[in-house]
Amino acid sequence: MDIYVQLALSGLFVGGIYALISVGLTLVFGVLRVVNFAHGEYLTLAMFLTFFLFHQLGLDPFVASLIVVPILFVLGLITERLLIRRTLEAPHVVQVFVTFALSLFLQNLFLVLFTSDFRTVRTDYATAAFEIGPFYISWLRLIAFAASIALTVALALFLKHSYMGAAIRATAQDRRSARLVGIDVDRIYALTFAIGCALVGAAAVLLAPLYPVNPYTGADLILVAFVAVVLGGMGSIAGATLAGLLIGVIESFSSYFLGGEMKQFVYFIVFMAILSLRPVGFFGRKGAEVMDVT
């Protein structure tokens, strides 16, 4: 019995971080209808920023978040203004090319700037853990999980209860009607893209003390986020969170009982099974991938 609880805990902790990465991606898709293939590279960038703030200035990753998250927010604004906005009215394939090209460009830029070495943020508390009965719980993983869930809930509350949140939701539902009722849709797009980048910045800060970073780290992690976004229902924050946690738990159990090399195989089987029964994912709306359908 103990082993099941320990595996579930490990899975949930990792799943929390998957969820936070996925939430930014699904938010951007839900509002802008753009699949941002460079989302993972923003994660890599934020992890490198955290590493250099830690290494050069001695800033603890949690303190560094006060710098990293705003930087990612601003980078999001800039990217939206310079690249994404120009493609919004273009066919989907153009958006795919643009964000995919951005992803390749950033990966290679990181290679030139930072080389392909793995960099590790080594804090004194990186491996601190406590015991509850027979269970071992890593402080950092617990904090990362709690912060991921807290940020996701905060985002949901912001969308639900603030005026800006309502405007974002309105834009997501129908961009033309939103414009008709006086919402500055361009501003909403910029803000949403920036929030998506800031969220992945927060995920990076939480991930940096746990996991070494190199130019491909984001690309490796983003596959899981794409699965979570589709499984949860494209554009659904609750769906992405649930799917992120589920994938974490599936990975944990399948690597223990079937072997570590089987875990992707297992969650893709689950992914295909769920989509064949419910093609829109957990909380997706039918036709969400088509522009301006409500």
Added chain:
Amino acid sequence: MTTATRRSILPMLAGAAAATSVLSRPSFAQEGPIKIGGIFPLTGAGSVFGNQNFQGVEIAVDLINDRGGINGRKVVLFKGDGHTPQAAISETNRLLAREGVRIFTGSSTSAVGMVASQEAERNGAFYWEGMAVANDFTARGFKNVFRVGLDAGGLGRPAPLYVAEALAGLLKKSSKDIRIAIIAEDSAFGVDVSSTAVAEAKKLGIAVALHELYSAKTTDLSPLVLKLRSVKPDAIVATQFINDAVLLQRQMKEMRYRPPAFIGTSAGHSTLSFAEAIGDDVNGIFSSSYPNDANPDGLLPETRSDREEFLKRYQAKYKVVPAVQESLGFVVGMALIRDIIGKAMGADTAGLRDAALAADVPAGSYINGWGMKFDEKGQNLRAFGSMVQWQSRRMVSVYPAANKMADPILVPLPAWGAR
């Protein structure tokens, strides 16, 4: 591969090679410099090892040129950036066509080495491999492709051997009672190396309590740690890259699990990044690897002066102490230029091949303690892996005797934070 199958493939290859060389390629020039093409990943994901290898070869070229070249002819090393297998193919062809290179060396990774050697063979050129370990590399029936470095078994076998010959005694057990867990990342590298470790353990009568693979891209190895904890091996033998090697150590520490001994089989455990990431907890961890340094007493007198030259030149040029990859590159370069090209003076690919098959260089002739004698498939039989241990955050050779610089310490492993 048997001789029969080699024969069936060879006429085709030879035909293709003859056609291309007659049509467009200059034959091995008797005058002018000797041209060598180095196909390594110099940018991109594999560039750390690729550049280190290349730098080692370059030092060998410089040293030989400063000593007067090969019969008065200078050696020129051309760079080919094989950052992906596709790039390796086009770079090999570029050097063949544009520079008239007929001798190649490489490659740091098996993916690059496999295709670069295939292109060289197809064009009737000579190919000399250093670090690619895939077992298939020498099993393709190629005629002019040789590997002076280790195969996967060369990395995988020393770990169980060391457990049987040294660790069992230090853990106060007989090798019959000892149980090991063999874990590996699931690319061809991890699969090949760990399966030779399993085979060697079985041969030695060591019980393999767990043989488990996982993806190196994982963010969570705690299920594996739980499994290791329940299996309770006397030693863990792990084939890992850097990020997963670091992750495993950290998660073992988080979950308060500590095996009596931990042996990595490269690549992650033999890098400075590994030590930087886990700090003093690295002390006591073993890694089977290319020999990073040989005990000078085991080297031939002229090799001792090569070793001093290499260390001096490398540090003057790059301002750091050379590690495993750099010294391997130097060995690859010295073996190829001095002992193959030097012996086959002025010869074409076939002459180089004959020189390689005739080579009989005793152990201790290269700075890492190796010698050179090829089997019929083109694998160097006098290359061997060694065991290093992290002591005071430095890698120190502890096995075999020819390379031993210090006795092993910290067996069984002390608690986390007390190493």
